[in-house]
Amino acid sequence: MADRKPVKVTEEQLEEQRQFMREVRALPQRPRSYFVVTYGCQMNAHDSEILAGMLRDMGMEEAHDRENADFVLFNTCCVRDNAERRALGNVTWLKEVRKRNPNLVIGVCGCMIQQPGMAEKIMKQYRFVDLAFGTSNLYRLPELLCRTLNSDRAVVEVEDEDTIAEDLPVRRLRQDAAYITIMYGCDNFCSYCIVPYVRGRERSRDMDDILREAETLRNSGVKEIMLLGQNVNSYGKGLEGGATFAELLRRLDDMDIPRIRFMTSHPKDLSDELIDVMRGSRHILPQFHLPVQSGSDEILRQMNRRYTREQYLNRVRALRDAVPGIGLTTDIIVGFPGETEEQFQDTMSLVKEVGYDSAFTFIYSPRKGTRAAAMDGQINEAVATDRIQRLIALQDQCQKEAMARFLGQEEEVLVEGLSRRSDKAVSGKGRHGVSITLPGTEEDVGQIVRVRVNEIKNNTLMAERL
Ligand code: SF4
Incomplete structure (x- = not known):
């Protein structure tokens, strides 16, 4: 695994997929x-936007819910055991829907x-699944769907x-804010x-490709971009020319996109x-967003996080001094594993x-294959439950x-939608990432509004418009 090189999908391979899109569109x-x-x-979530973009380009409309769709695609997660169980439970539930809609x-x-082994397990235990594929061949959805529709057998590709x-193609969930994935995979092997x-070795997109995407988004009126990666701080590793995340941010800052956010960062790679x-x-x-995971040096060592509590706190102080x-x-x-009450108190x-x-607080969830x-x-x-309750x-x-x-x-609030509590109020995120509710209507959605915070209710900031 150590010597694996990232593989950039070629224009010919992409053209081949576009051809499959046309074929799917023509299938009765x-x-x-x-x-x-x-x-x-x-x-x-962003991968799902890309999957939806390809499906739209294959001539499909988004259904209102999964019960009324002709094609339901589960984009799964295995980071925690309960996410995996929930996904499998919902896949099984769809078997009942199939009885009403055999197609x-x-x-x-x-x-x-x-x-x-998971793809094989799915195919053996969930025989009603027609198509299964992994993260690295997501771009081949048109081809895999075409094969599925032309065959009686399930198609599995990992x-x-x-x-x-x-x-x-991308079908963005929001028009005012957009995700940009800047790197994939992770080399840290936290235990x-x-x-x-499952996401492979760390690999970064070329800076020019990212800047081009950001420019297109800015020109289409996007007000906020969120840069994504498992460890955005180590962006640039392996790229020619010594690109760094700091350099990428500097270039994006010069582009005049109103708001730029990013996640996730590893404390050990947070540079001056x-x-x-x-x-x-x-x-x-x-x-x-700076995941600490534990306040105990020994647990951090067992987690293979490669920083100490003091080093983490040092980064926090540096961030607060600067901003x-x-x-x-x-x-x-x-x-x-092995966490004592004293370590939990740390x-x-x-x-x-x-x-x-x-x-975001979690009870440790053992994942097969990890140390x-x-x-x-x-x-x-x-x-563990008692500890998490005290922590919460x-x-x-x-x-x-x-x-x-x-x-x-x-x-300043980028308004995301009507408030759940009142139809005369809207809510969104302030510049510091905190939810803020303010008076407003549907027309404010997607706008940046200046406010003054005048109350705190259940950890939500309530504000008046300026
Ligand atoms: S840095 Fe994050 S994604 Fe990478 S191994 Fe550690 S917890 Fe997992």
Whole structure:
């Protein structure tokens, strides 16, 4: 695996797929509508936008829900056991829908399928699935669907290649904000994580391709771009010319896209150069998602995170010095194998010390094939549940305290939609990444609105328009 080189999909290969799109469009038995069900992270959400873009170009309309679609495609995640179980449960449920609609085509793709042996398992235990493919051959959906529609047998394709495909059609979920994937895969091999095994080795897109995509989005009126990667801070590794993430951000900042965000970052790769770019930027939002995972040096070592608690806190201080008031968020795992109460308390004290705006907290979920799954000292569920409840309660308190800094302050909100609580209010994210509700109507959706925060309700900021 160590010597694997990224493979850029050629223009000829893409043209071949376009030809398959035309063939699918001409098939009388082709599905007329599709529904993509997405599990997992933003990377998967963006992959689903690409899958939807290809399906649209094959002449299909998006169905209102999965029960009324002719082709249902599950874009799966395997990072946590419950995401995998949920996906398989929902695939099974569709078997019932097939009884009403015998022409229904069922597909499963994404990380879950990329696990060794999973495609075979699906085909044996879920015989009603028509099509299964992994993450690296996503761009071949037109060909695989064409073969499925022309055959009585299921089509299964899982490649073990680290591909980069440019210029695929995208059906974006939002018109005002867009994802741009800048790198794929991960080389870090944190001991609990399955991503390097299913998403392949780290590989970065050429900077020119990213800038071109960003320019097109800006020209189409997009107000916010979110740069995506498993570890965006190490963007550029392996590219000629020594490209870095900091350099990419600097170039994007010069493009005058109103808002630029990114995720996810690994603390060990958060460079002073990047912090400097954030200090002087006009459009990079003052927010940073910096997963800590644990506050205990020993657990961090067992997790193979390659930083200590102090090194992490040092990065937090550097970010806060450079960008005062920056919104910090994190990911935390509790109940990692061997975690003692004392080590858990190290996590609690770190959470108090940092004062995150929000935290994604998880109970450790063993993933087959990772080093941690074979470690001694697996923590029982009751202990892990008790720890996560205490952690959530603490974070809730810290969040209240962190939110207080916004009271009376001006903010800019990119309005995402009507508020769930009132049809006279809208909500969206402020520059620091915090949800803000303000008076407004449907017409505000997609606009950037200046507000002043005047109340905090259930950790949501309430604001008046300026
Ligand atoms: S950095 Fe660690 S946790 Fe994140 S994707 Fe890579 S291996 Fe997984």
